[in-house]
Amino acid sequence: MPVAALNEDIGLAPQAASAPHTGALLRLLTCGSVDDGKSTLIGRLLWDASGVTDDQRAAIRTASVNRAVNGEKIDFSLLLDGLQAEREQGITIDIAWRYFETPSRRFIIIDSPGHEQYTRNMATGASHADLAILLVDARHGVKRQTRRHAAICDLVGIKKVVLAVNKMDQMDWSEDIYRAIDSDFRALAEGFGFTEIMTIPLAALTGDNVVQRSENMDWYGGPSLLNYLESVDPEPLSIDAPFRMPVQLVLRDGDFRGYAGTVTSGEIRLGERVVDARSGLGATLSRIATMSGDLDVAVKGDAVTLELDTDLDISRGAVLSEAKRRPINADVLEARLVWLADEPFDPEMGYLLRTATDLNPVTSMSVSALVDFETLASTPAHACGVNDIADCRILLGRSIALDLFRDLPLTGNFILINAIDGSTVAGGVITWAQSGAPTVGDNVFVLDRALLARGLCADLGDSPADQAEFHRRAQEAAILLRSVGVPVLIEI
Amino acid sequence: MTALTAHLKLLEAESIHIFREAAAQFRAPVLLYSIGKDSTVLLHLARKAFWPAKPPFPMLHIDTTWKFREMIEFRDRTAREFGLDLIVHTNHEGLARNINPFDHPPSVYTDVMKTQALRQALDAGGFDAAFGGARRDEEASRAKERVFSFRAAGHRWDPRRQRPEMWQLLNGRLGKGETVRIFPLSNWTEGDVWRYLQQENLDVVPLYFAKERPVVERDGQFIVVDDERMVFEPGEKPEMRKVRFRTLGCWPLTAAMDSDADDLDAIVTETLAAKLSERSGRLIDHDQAGAMEMKKREGYF
Numbered sequence: 001m002p003v004a005a006l007n008e009d010i011g012l013a014p015q016a017a018s019a020p021h022t023g024a025l026l027r028l029l030t031c032g033s034v035d036d037g038k039s040t041l042i043g044r045l046l047w048d049a050s051g052v053t054d055d056q057r058a059a060i061r062t063a064s065v066n067r068a069v070n071g072e073k074i075d076f077s078l079l080l081d082g083l084q085a086e087r088e089q090g091i092t093i094d095i096a097w098r099y100f101e102t103p104s105r106r107f108i109i110i111d112s113p114g115h116e117q118y119t120r121n122m123a124t125g126a127s128h129a130d131l132a133i134l135l136v137d138a139r140h141g142v143k144r145q146t147r148r149h150a151a152i153c154d155l156v157g158i159k160k161v162v163l164a165v166n167k168m169d170q171m172d173w174s175e176d177i178y179r180a181i182d183s184d185f186r187a188l189a190e191g192f193g194f195t196e197i198m199t200i201p202l203a204a205l206t207g208d209n210v211v212q213r214s215e216n217m218d219w220y221g222g223p224s225l226l227n228y229l230e231s232v233d234p235e236p237l238s239i240d241a242p243f244r245m246p247v248q249l250v251l252r253d254g255d256f257r258g259y260a261g262t263v264t265s266g267e268i269r270l271g272e273r274v275v276d277a278r279s280g281l282g283a284t285l286s287r288i289a290t291m292s293g294d295l296d297v298a299v300k301g302d303a304v305t306l307e308l309d310t311d312l313d314i315s316r317g318a319v320l321s322e323a324k325r326r327p328i329n330a331d332v333l334e335a336r337l338v339w340l341a342d343e344p345f346d347p348e349m350g351y352l353l354r355t356a357t358d359l360n361p362v363t364s365m366s367v368s369a370l371v372d373f374e375t376l377a378s379t380p381a382h383a384c385g386v387n388d389i390a391d392c393r394i395l396l397g398r399s400i401a402l403d404l405f406r407d408l409p410l411t412g413n414f415i416l417i418n419a420i421d422g423s424t425v426a427g428g429v430i431t432w433a434q435s436g437a438p439t440v441g442d443n444v445f446v447l448d449r450a451l452l453a454r455g456l457c458a459d460l461g462d463s464p465a466d467q468a469e470f471h472r473r474a475q476e477a478a479i480l481l482r483s484v485g486v487p488v489l490i491e492i
Numbered sequence: 493m494t495a496l497t498a499h500l501k502l503l504e505a506e507s508i509h510i511f512r513e514a515a516a517q518f519r520a521p522v523l524l525y526s527i528g529k530d531s532t533v534l535l536h537l538a539r540k541a542f543w544p545a546k547p548p549f550p551m552l553h554i555d556t557t558w559k560f561r562e563m564i565e566f567r568d569r570t571a572r573e574f575g576l577d578l579i580v581h582t583n584h585e586g587l588a589r590n591i592n593p594f595d596h597p598p599s600v601y602t603d604v605m606k607t608q609a610l611r612q613a614l615d616a617g618g619f620d621a622a623f624g625g626a627r628r629d630e631e632a633s634r635a636k637e638r639v640f641s642f643r644a645a646g647h648r649w650d651p652r653r654q655r656p657e658m659w660q661l662l663n664g665r666l667g668k669g670e671t672v673r674i675f676p677l678s679n680w681t682e683g684d685v686w687r688y689l690q691q692e693n694l695d696v697v698p699l700y701f702a703k704e705r706p707v708v709e710r711d712g713q714f715i716v717v718d719d720e721r722m723v724f725e726p727g728e729k730p731e732m733r734k735v736r737f738r739t740l741g742c743w744p745l746t747a748a749m750d751s752d753a754d755d756l757d758a759i760v761t762e763t764l765a766a767k768l769s770e771r772s773g774r775l776i777d778h779d780q781a782g783a784m785e786m787k788k789r790e791g792y793f
Contacts, residue, residue: 024498094654096635097628099681106499108679120656127658156658248512253545260541262509262660291543303508303541316516340656354661357516415661422665427658 023234027108029126029158031149032135037166041135041204041225042111043076046100048211049226076204094118095125104230119387120340122149123427127156127413130234133225134185135164138171138201142184148373150185151389154192155336155429157409160232161189162198164225168217169203175219191376193406196232200225241266241300242325243274244403244411246356247318251305258289258305259320264356264410266322267299273323274306276314277401282323283308317358319401319411327401327411330433331484334393336371337428341418344385345392345426348455350419353394355402356411361419363395363484364445392428395445397484405429445481447474449492500688504537507676509660510639511541511623514674515548517664518621521674522579522614525551527563528740529696530625530677532570533685536694537676538623539574550577552613552622556605557582558593558742560718566697579617583609593744594723601745611647614671621664621672629681639678645669682738686763690756699737700759702751706730713747738763 032038047057063075098109112118112125126132132153136146153161163185171177182199189197200209201220208214211226223231243266247259268274268285275282287307288295298304306320319327339345351362369378371389384390405412409429416426453460456473460466471492478488514521523538525531538547553567571578583591586604593601614622628635638657643649645668655663666672677685689696706717708728716737717730722744735748736759753759 025502094636094651097679098635099629099679101681101683106684124656124658248509249516249542251542251545256544260512262505264660289544291540301502301505303505303512305543352665354663356661357513410660413659413661415658415663417663417665421667422663422670423667424656424658424663427656427661 023105025106025108026229026232026234027110027128027130028229029110029112029129029132029153030135031112031122031126031132031153032137032146032164032166036135036137037204038135039111040076041133041164041166041202041210042098042109044204044207044210045109045226046098047076048207049100049102095121102226102230107229116145116148116387119148119152120338123152123156123338123340126153126158127427129153129156129158131160131162131229131232132158133162133164135166136181136185138165138167138174138177138181141177141181142188144373146185147188147376150189150192151371151373151376152338154194155338155389156427157405157413157429159194160196160198161194162200162225162228165199165201166204168201168208168214169206173201173214173216175217178220188376198222198228198232200228241408243268243320243322244327244408245298245304245306245320246358246411247314247316247320248357250315256289256307257311258287258307259314259318260303260305261320261357262303263298263300265300265408267297268306268322269297274308274320275323275326276312277319277321277327278329278399279312279314281312281314283310283312285309317400319356319358321401327403328433329399329401329435331396331399332393332434332486333396333402333430334368334391334432335414335428335430336389336391337416337426339384339386339388339390339426341423341425342386343418343425344383345390347451351425352417352419353396353400354415354417355400355413358400359417360396360398360400362416363397363481363486365392365394367392391431395481395484395486399435402430402433404431404433406431444487444489446489446491447478447481452477452492497687497691500684500691503680503684504540504688506679507537508541510662510674510676511538511547513662514621514623514640514664515542517662518666518672520617520619521549521621521623522552522617522619523547523549523623524610524625525553525567525578526625526740527553527559527567527697528625529685529689529700530627532694532696533680533688534623534625534677535570535574535576536692546575549623550579550617552579552581552617552619554606554609554613555580555582556601556609556742557587558605558744560697560699560716560740560743562699563697563740579613581609581613581616583612592721593742594721598745601742605742614647619671620666621674623674623676625677626675627677627680627682627685628675637675637678639675640664641673641675642666643671643673647671682766683760683764686756686760690760697740699740702734702736702754702758704732704734705748707733707735707748714749715744716748718743738766 030038030042096111100107110125110129112122134146134149136142165178165181178201186197200222201217202209202225204210208216209224211224213224244264245261246264247261249260251258251260270285272285273282274285285306286309288298289305289307321327345367347366351365353360353362367382367384367390369391370381370384372379378391403411412430414428415424418425452474456477457470460470474492481488542548551571583605591601591604626634628637636651638654640662642655707714708717708730714735734752736751736753737746737748740746751762753762
């Protein structure tokens with residue numbers, strides 16, 4: 001296709017098709033430390049922005065008298081805490097989802113728990129957000145938990161952050177305090193990939209700068225929280241991003257055979273070449289089918305069914321891509337993850353790697369470092385447990401199609417699944433990936449006595465017969481590992 | 493497309509993604525069809541997700557025998573029109589014991605005729621996954637629900653042990669004895685549902701539209717008399733009143749509201765301006781604080 005025609009196409013039609021995808025819906029995460037007043041802030045936002053109905057208002061007024069946290073005042077946090085245990089203990093345990101809209105936008109609020117023991121719930125919530133509101137108490141400033149939350153937001157790919165400096169009323173609406181906290185946070189955020197940080201001084205209890213601009217802080221020239229949320233630009237839809245569509249299902253109906261999935265990046269048009277990233281086989285896109293009518297182009301976010309002119313013989317787990325910029329076929333990858341399960345990482349446990357729509361057994365996995373929340377530096381480690389952020393290396397028995405998270409988040413993220421009970425034990429992002437045998441000297445897997453004695457050879461003793469069996473198993477393990485491309489050194 | 497309906501396209505795509513993930517990962521899913529507006533949207537999205545093929549699962553309706561007659565007619569017509577398998581289940585043991593909404597408190601009636609009935613039907617069908625039309629904006633404990641909501645053996649929900657759900661990655665691996673409830677409409681609001689029905693021009697049960705109906709006023713709520721089983725309090729007499737339903741359940745337990753809204757456009761306008769929450773007309777939710785959470789723990793949707 002001539003370059004000029006291509007540019008023209010990109011300039012007109014795709015943008016019209018993409019318009020509904022930008023800015024109509026904003027998913028925002030709220031997180032903060034215990035007692036920073038997070039639930040109160042969200043309750044106030046809903047209350048003042050009319051996201052609360054009259055019967056809910058009456059119920060909250062009655063319940064507020066019973067709890068009497070603020071004397072006669074309304075306890076806005078009651079709007080958020082939904083579970084019995086939460087109401088009893090006055091804390092938030094799990095994420096709560098709330099919805100409201102203003103004339104300019106529909107909002108989804110993902111309210112996440114502040115307690116450290118529920119960090120996994122926060123990571124879950126953060127992974128769904130376009131923007132995070134990090135709450136700090138003006139009296140205490142940036143704390144360990146703020147760093148943890150910022151690190152998790154960064155890990156899961158959030159690019160825009162509002163630092164809400166709450167309880168300004170208790171610090172005499174001091175500009176100096178606000179500036180100090182703002183610069184502390186900006187220093188802390190240097191190492192992260194945030195593209196926009198907005199610091200707003202406010203008081204959730206009194207409503208200052210939540211919906212209405214505060215009259216107590218003349219020195220602040222920025223928007224109220226709601227004004228900002230209504231006007232913030234969503235992440236621009238990159239029309240230059242390479243096309244990806246992980247296949248969820250193959251749909252058949254009579255002669256029809258189509259690949260059903262959601263476009264995770266870029267766009268694809270009728271007549272363009274589509275390749276299955278793993279096999280490298282290609283075909284031409286002949287039809288984009290939806291029940292509401294066929295489309296000429298499918299863009300990021302569209303749930304569609306693609307029909308090709310030749311059958312690629314692929315199924316769920318395949319990633320359809322454009323011909324030029326393809327995913328990486330990799331069986332070795334490095335990743336940063338947040339550990340979600342109560343049971344710590346166990347190198348001998350069976351795990352499954354779930355990428356976009358693919359599921360594969362992990363051949364071996366090792367932890368190389370933990371992220372320290374005080375210094376935000378990585379320190380070498382071999383273990384990780386619940387709420388830890390860790391760097392790890394994962395080897396697979398076969399190559400899979402994937403991207404690096406920083407390039408294409410929806411084909412660069414994954415969860416780890418416990419192969420026995422099916423639980424989700426970790427969520428992570430791919431930072432590096434490679435196919436085939438790694439260079440010797442770089443990634444040699446050392447099969448040593450301690451590793452073998454712990455699991456594979458745990459039943460063997462010191463007798464000559466047992467020792468012979470020990471060596472035999474070591475050799476067999478090495479053969480299996482080498483057969484999937486892992487260079488192995490036996491040291492026993 | 494205006495700014496306000498643009499987000500419906502995003503919600504629709506998300507729901508289709510959920511349906512497809514579930515169909516790919518579970519052995520025997522079923523779609524809980526309760527005939528109301530949310531079920532209408534749910535079914536429409538299921539049809540979109542697998543089109544041109546049919547949804548690869550049957551519909552299940554739990555019939556308490558106290559549904560409005562117009563609902564039952566609508567249900568049968570819908571199944572016929574789309575050529576879908578419809579399973580109807582009633583708790584016959586409860587029926588034999590004459591458990592009904594007049595002689596029993598809502599909590600007992602709901603447990604026997606809805607929750608237990610649902611568990612019976614899911615077990616009998618060997619279903620490992622059930623789609624439901626619940627939305628997180630409906631009620632406080634629902635605001636905490638996952639999209640794939642895992643239930644231990646006996647269909648119990650433990651809100652403290654919910655699986656983390658990250659990004660678009662829905663993990664459908666079941667542990668021993670586990671089943672799952674799936675909520676494709678999790679992020680929809682009542683307003684979204686009506687705007688979507690309007691935009692897609694979908695047919696709903698006529699009870700949603702305002703019409704003169706025989707009504708008894710009880711504790712400030714309007715109960716529509718649907719058949720001769722109505723038990724009147726002393727001095728009560730049905731009066732004709734122009735009402736409609738905002739939410740549909742069992743007729744003696746669902747209150748109607750005064751309204752002149754007799755088409756989708758009028759309902760959308762009325763819903764977006766509503767001052768009361770949707771479930772304020774659901775008598776079973778007001779039994780006691782945390783009523784919905786308790787029902788959910790016992791296996792209710």
